[in-house]
Amino acid sequence: MSLVLPERFIHILRVMNTNIDGNAKVPYALTAIKGVGRRFSHAVCRKADISIHKRAGELTAEETDKLINVMTNPKQYKIPDWFLNRRRDIKDGTTTQVLSTILDSKLREDLERLKKIRAHRGLRHYWGQFACERPAHENYWQKGPHCRCVEEKVISYLHKAVMK
Template sequence: MAAEEQQFKYIVRIAGTDIRGDLKLVYGLASIKGIGVTTAYAVARMLGLDPEMRVGFLTEEQIRRLEEAVSDLRKLGLPAWLFNRRKDYETGEDKHLIGADLVFHARRDIEREIRIGSWRGVRHKLGLKVRGQRTHTTGRLGMTIGVSRKKGGK
């Protein structure tokens, strides 16, 4: 038992993200940008890890396996519908991006839509809602104009 007992780590670094050691494994993985709770459950189960264990009790070997799995989810054999970038615009392949790569690709997609002048690009360019929401009363920017009351009266 003493050889298997592991030292608790208060901060664990996985995929360039510092994760608090007191979080359960799935919620710790979900704190990585680009990984949600569903994907975290899938990764934990495919690697044979208990999703309810605390991140601070992971061994170095488990952390290394998680790092490899998160960097390329295709190696785990997960279904393509679980990925966050299916049918990539340039390569046509299914990918799962995390961290800075996800932000970079999203920004590049928006810039491409602005450049080609699509409806979504025009809405982005004007700073308006893009996904069909109403704009008559919501999404206003700037200072609010409230109701002004007269001084002294009732």
């Protein structure tokens, strides 16, 4: 089965400072934007009345603008608060969907705030350790040049060399 391309097919779309593959279907193409996952992209397509079976390169300029409008203002299109990725912001208390480069700046602000108040998670980020309280020994024995299996082989080799 071959794909018949329409006459105005765009192979690479530029949406919200992100290159989007025009060959992918719209919901999966939108996931290339930071802050947009599969579920949110499906909800955006439903609210914008765009078929999820359509390719991203087949979108018109009006449909692209409608998608951007729904993504930036999800509350106006009655997408529930629990669906958004930034609930009850520390500074202003609002619930929003943070996208693209704003997501990076918000994450940096949060980490700086955690470091400033000397929270445990902020200090772990500062030190470059795991911040999710994972035990340190989990990967210690399995990875790296000093893993347990390598050390045992070296010890057994040295032991055999000494015994000769």
